[in-house]
Amino acid sequence: MSVNKIVIGAGILAVAGYFYLEQRVKKIIEQFQFVKIYPVAFKKLDAKWNDAKPFVTFNLDLKLVNPTAQNFSAQITAVTLKRILFYDKKNMLLGTANVNVKGINIPANSSIVIPNVPVQMDLQTTITNVLGALNVSNFNSSDIRIEVIVSILGTEHKIS
DSSP, rough: HHHHHHHHHHHHHHHHHHHHHHHHHHHHHHHHTTEEEEEEEEEEEEEEEETTTEEEEEEEEEEEEESSSSSHHHEEEEEEEEEEEEEEOOEEEEEEEEEEEEEEEEEEEEEEEEEEEEEEEHHHHHHHHHHHHHHHOOOGGGGOOOOOEEEEETTTEOOO
16 A cells, blocks of 8 residues: 555545534534523632732532433533633623533433532622622522633634
8 A cells, every 4th residue: 555545545534534523513512502501509718819909719519401302412522611701681791710621411301510610700890799789689690691611622612
């Protein structure tokens, strides 16, 4: 077998693999649109100062719910749940959680919990939002909007 045939065969396999992976990634993104994320438990609340800026840190257990009749599987290493962004109903960024989780599987009509996700919030924004929430008696957790940043083959995608 000549070197040219080996190179051509390897090139064809690489292109076919790329298109297969691209279709798989598109399916994962489509399925992830239906996954809901809810906070479950707050742990280790702490306030700190860094670069003359106060912030609050805590660990958060997050529940990922798959309400569909299809299993959600992102087992390929090319897909990583990188960050979770928390916004209030006025679209003000409340905080960020760096997750960096690979290989997520959620059975159909079921859920999983990702424990101890470190969250960091700007203290000034947090105090403003807590005071605003106290003034509005009908504030609940559904007023918090969550966006997820997923890295797929090195490219980040924002999923609301």
